[in-house]
Amino acid sequence: MDAIQVDGLTKEFDTVTAVDELSFAVEQGEVFGLLGPNGAGKSTLINMLVTLLGPTAGTAWVNGHDIRDETGDVRDSLGIVFQEPAVDEELTGAENLAFHARMYSKRKAEREERIPEVLELVDLADEADNKVASYSGGMQRRLEIGRGLMHKPEVLFLDEPTTGLDARTRRDTWEYIQRLNEESGVTIIITTHYMDEADFLCERVAIMDQGEIVAVDSPEGLKDSLGGDVVTLGLNGPANEFVDRLDDRPWVRERDRTDEEVAITLEHGSTRVVDLVRLADETETTITSVDLEKPSLENVFLSLTGSTLTEREADEPSTESASHEQSSRTARARQ
Numbered sequence: 001m002d003a004i005q006v007d008g009l010t011k012e013f014d015t016v017t018a019v020d021e022l023s024f025a026v027e028q029g030e031v032f033g034l035l036g037p038n039g040a041g042k043s044t045l046i047n048m049l050v051t052l053l054g055p056t057a058g059t060a061w062v063n064g065h066d067i068r069d070e071t072g073d074v075r076d077s078l079g080i081v082f083q084e085p086a087v088d089e090e091l092t093g094a095e096n097l098a099f100h101a102r103m104y105s106k107r108k109a110e111r112e113e114r115i116p117e118v119l120e121l122v123d124l125a126d127e128a129d130n131k132v133a134s135y136s137g138g139m140q141r142r143l144e145i146g147r148g149l150m151h152k153p154e155v156l157f158l159d160e161p162t163t164g165l166d167a168r169t170r171r172d173t174w175e176y177i178q179r180l181n182e183e184s185g186v187t188i189i190i191t192t193h194y195m196d197e198a199d200f201l202c203e204r205v206a207i208m209d210q211g212e213i214v215a216v217d218s219p220e221g222l223k224d225s226l227g228g229d230v231v232t233l234g235l236n237g238p239a240n241e242f243v244d245r246l247d248d249r250p251w252v253r254e255r256d257r258t259d260e261e262v263a264i265t266l267e268h269g270s271t272r273v274v275d276l277v278r279l280a281d282e283t284e285t286t287i288t289s290v291d292l293e294k295p296s297l298e299n300v301f302l303s304l305t306g307s308t309l310t311e312r313e314a315d316e317p318s319t320e321s322a323s324h325e326q327s328s329r330t331a332r333a334r335q
C-alpha cells in the first residue's frame, strides 16, 4: 500500500483553481517533495491531505484512509509541522510535548513513556527541562518536529521546514530530517520553494506550478531530462578537426559551435574534461578556457514552465501577505 495516493484531487476557490486534478502516489518510507513558487497550490494540497480543507473534486488516501470520510483515521496516521512556530517559549521542551499530547487526549502513562522517546528522536534529551526560549532556531525546529511525532504517525508533513533559518542551521535540519527518515522509516512529505532543499532532501520531487504537477521524478532524473551537463570550451583558431571528431564520441549528446567556443552537452561532464583535452592535443587545438555547468532544478523549472522559480515568485502579489493570509487560513481551518 502507498503511504499516499492522490486521485484527481481538485480545489477551487471563487475564481482560482488552486489545485487542479492532481494524481500521484507517495511510497511508504519515501521523502517526497512538493516544490513550487508561492501560490503554486502546495499549502492547499497539504491542507486537503491533512483534512483541514475539503476537496472540490477527486480524493486521496492517507495510509489507505479516504480524506473525505475517514478524517479521524487520516489524522491519527499523520503528523504536521506548520511553517509558523507552534511551541510555547515559556515552557520547557518536555512540557511542550506533554501539552501537545494532552490535546491528542493520550493517556498519562502513555504520554510519560513517549515524551523521552521523542526527545531522544529529535536529539533534545539533554535539553528536556530547559525553557524553549533558550533553544537555538534549529533546536526549536526539531522540537516542532517532535510535536508532530508524538502520536507515532506513519506520515509526517513538513511545511517549508527551514524557512527563516540561517544557512548552517538549514543544513543541519536537512541532515536531521534525513536521519529521522532512515532511522524511523516515517514517510515524509515536504513542501518547499527552495530548490537546494528539494535537491538535497527528497528522493522524489513533484514540481508544482499554478495548481498542477508539471513533473515528478528524482532530482537526478529531473536534471537528466535536460540532456546532461554542458562543458563550454574556449577555442583558439579554426579547430574544425576537433569539432568534427567530437561527433564520433558516443558520450557527446549535442554540440553547439560559435566562432570562439563550442558548448558540448554530455553526461558526467567533469569526468570527460580529460578526454576533451586529449582530443584537443591530438588535433593540435588550443583550448583557452573550460567551463562546466551542471543543470539545477531551477533549469528544470525553467524548461518546464518557461520562467524561473524566482521570476514566478516575483509575479505573486506579495509573498509576505500571501504567507500571512495562509497562516490565518490555516488557523481558521483548524478551528
Ligand SMILES: Nc1ncnc2c1ncn2[C@@H]1O[C@H](COP(=O)(O)OP(=O)(O)OP(=O)(O)O)[C@@H](O)[C@H]1O
Residues within 6 Å of the ligand: 013, 014, 016, 017, 018, 036, 037, 038, 039, 040, 041, 042, 043, 044, 045, 193, 322, 323, 326, 329
Ligand atoms: N482560502 C482561499 N481563498 C481564495 N483563494 C485561495 C485560498 N487559499 C489559497 N488560495 C489561492 O490558491 C492559490 C494557491 O495557494 P497556496 O497557498 O496553496 O499556494 P502555495 O504554493 O502553498 O504558496 P505558499 O508557499 O505562499 O503557501 C493561490 O492563488 C492562492 O491565492
